[in-house]
Amino acid sequence: MAGEYPYIARQGWPLILAAVALALVLHFALGGAWSVPAWLLAGLFLYLFRDPERRIPPAPLAVVSPADGEVTAVTDCRDPYLAREARRVDLRMSPWGVYTTRSPVEGKIMEIWFQEAGQTREEARNSAHYAIWVQTDEGDDVVLEVQVLARRLRPRCYVHIGERIGQGQRCGIMGFGGRLSLYVPAGSRIEVAAGAQVRAGSDVLATLVH
Numbered sequence: 289m290a291g292e293y294p295y296i297a298r299q300g301w302p303l304i305l306a307a308v309a310l311a312l313v314l315h316f317a318l319g320g321a322w323s324v325p326a327w328l329l330a331g332l333f334l335y336l337f338r339d340p341e342r343r344i345p346p347a348p349l350a351v352v353s354p355a356d357g358e359v360t361a362v363t364d365c366r367d368p369y370l371a372r373e374a375r376r377v378d379l380r381m382s383p384w385g386v387y388t389t390r391s392p393v394e395g396k397i398m399e400i401w402f403q404e405a406g407q408t409r410e411e412a413r414n415s416a417h418y419a420i421w422v423q424t425d426e427g428d429d430v431v432l433e434v435q436v437l438a439r440r441l442r443p444r445c446y447v448h449i450g451e452r453i454g455q456g457q458r459c460g461i462m463g464f465g466g467r468l469s470l471y472v473p474a475g476s477r478i479e480v481a482a483g484a485q486v487r488a489g490s491d492v493l494a495t496l497v498h
Contacts, residue, residue, distance in 0.1 A: 294339070295338060295339060295340065296334060296337050296338060296339065297337045297338075297339045297387065297388060297461055299337065299387075299444060299461050299463050300333055300334075300336065300337025300463070301337075303333045303337075304330055304333045304334060304337070307326055307327075307329040307330035307333055308326075308327075308330050310323075310326040310329075311323040311326035311327045311329075311330060314326055336384070336387070336464075337387065337463075338386060339386060339387075339388045339458075339461075340386065342390070342456060342487065342488060342489035342490045343489075343490055344454075344455055344456035344489055344490070345490065345492060347492065347495075348394070348455070349426075349495055349496040349497075349498070350393075350455070350492040350494075350495055350496075351392045351393055351430060351470065351472055351476070351492065351493050351494040351495065351496065352390065352392055352393075352455060352456050352488075352489055352490065352491065352492055352493065353379070353390075353392070353486040353487060353488050353489070353490070353491045353492075353493050354379070354389050354390050354391070354392050354432050354459075354468055354470060354488060355379055355381045355385075355386075355388075355389050355390070355462070355468055355486075355488045356381060356382055356385035356386045356486070356487050356488050357379045357380050357381040357382050357385060357465070357468075357485075357486065358379065358380050358382070358483065358484070358485055358486070359377060359378070359379055359480050359481065359482055359483065359484040359485075359486060359493070360378045360379065360380050360467075360482060361376075361377075361378040361482050362375070362376070362377050362378075362478050362480070362481060362482060363375070363376050363378075364376075364474070365471075367431060367471045369399075369401060369419055369421060369431045369433075369471065370421065370429055370431060370471070372429075372473075372474070373474040374431075374471045374472060374473065374474055375471070375472050375473070375474060375476050375478060375494070376469055376470065376471050376472075377469070377470045377472070377478065377480065377493050377494065378467070378468070378469050378470075379467065379468045379469070379470070379486070380465075380467055381462060381465035381466050381467070381468065382465060383464055383465045385465070386488060387461050387462050387463055387464070387465065388458055388460075388461050388488060389432075389434065389443075389458070389459055389460040389461065389462060389468070389488065390456050390457060390458055390459060390488045390489040391420075391422060391432070391447075391453045391454065391455060391456065391457045391458075391459045392422070392430055392432060392455070392470055392493070393422055393424050393428070393430050393455055393496075394424060394425070394452075394453065394454050394455040394457075395422045395423050395424040395425060395428075395430075395452070395453065396422065396423050396450070396451070396452055396453075397420060397421070397422060397447050397448065397449050397450060397451050397452075397453060398421040398422065398423045398429075398449070399420075399421040399449060400418060400419070400420050400421070400445065400447070400448075400449055401418060401419045401421075402417070402418045403417035403418065417433075417434065417435050417436070418433075418434055418443065418445055419431055419432060419433040419434065420432045420434075420445070420447065420459065422453060424496070426496070426498060428472075428473055428496045429473065430470065430471065430472055430473075431470070431471040432459075432468065432469075432470055432471075433468065433469040433470075433471070434460065434462065434466060434467075434468055435466055435467045435468070435469075436462055436463075436466040443460055443461065443462040443463075443466065444460050444461045444462075445459070445460045446458060446459050446460050446461075447459045447460075456488075456489035456490075470493060470494075472494050472496070473496065473497075475497050476494045476495065476496055476497060477494060477495045477497055478493070478494050479492050479493060479494055479495060480492075480493050480494075
């Protein structure tokens with residue numbers, strides 16, 4: 289798993305390498321002092337694109353946070369993807385937090401919706417907006433909606449329709465953060481309130497009630 293997901297996320301490698309290359313050019317062309325800002329920039333990118341392991345809570349019916357950030361709202365609503373009554377938890381990712389997104393529950397990927405119309409699935413995979421429908425083994429449907437803020441680094445979706453995904457498993461990355469909405473069944477028990485700071489894969493947002 290460490291080889292598949294290195295500690296520094298691959299999306300950040302081009303930025304890190306560019307900053308290092310700039311630092312070396314400045315160092316040899318103008319001197320060491322001139323290269324310091326570029327080295328600091330490389331260090332900043334290393335920090336921003338870190339992807340540490342997380343401890344997943346031993347709670348099969350728990351819905352864990354899909355990202356590091358702040359809960360901005362908890363509402364009852366109409367799920368626009370599955371046309372059902374649902375509860376929605378909105379998150380805003382921290383621009384200084386870990387950018388990796390994780391699956392809120394264990395189950396099967398039933399569908400992935402992409403924003404752009406008229407594109408093939410592979411062409412749309414780098415779109416600025418997508419949603420993932422995961423169905424648990426107990427039959428609960430959870431939808432994760434992702435909307436990026438920095439369009440220069442579009443979100444990456446790692447998963448495919450039909451595959452199984454584990455609770456807290458990495459499912460994508462959003463460079464420099466974004467907004468996420470989680471749609472859970474209407475009878476779910478919400479475990480957080482607006483303003484709560486949460487960590488991806490570790491903190492429980494809701495519990496599926498049977």
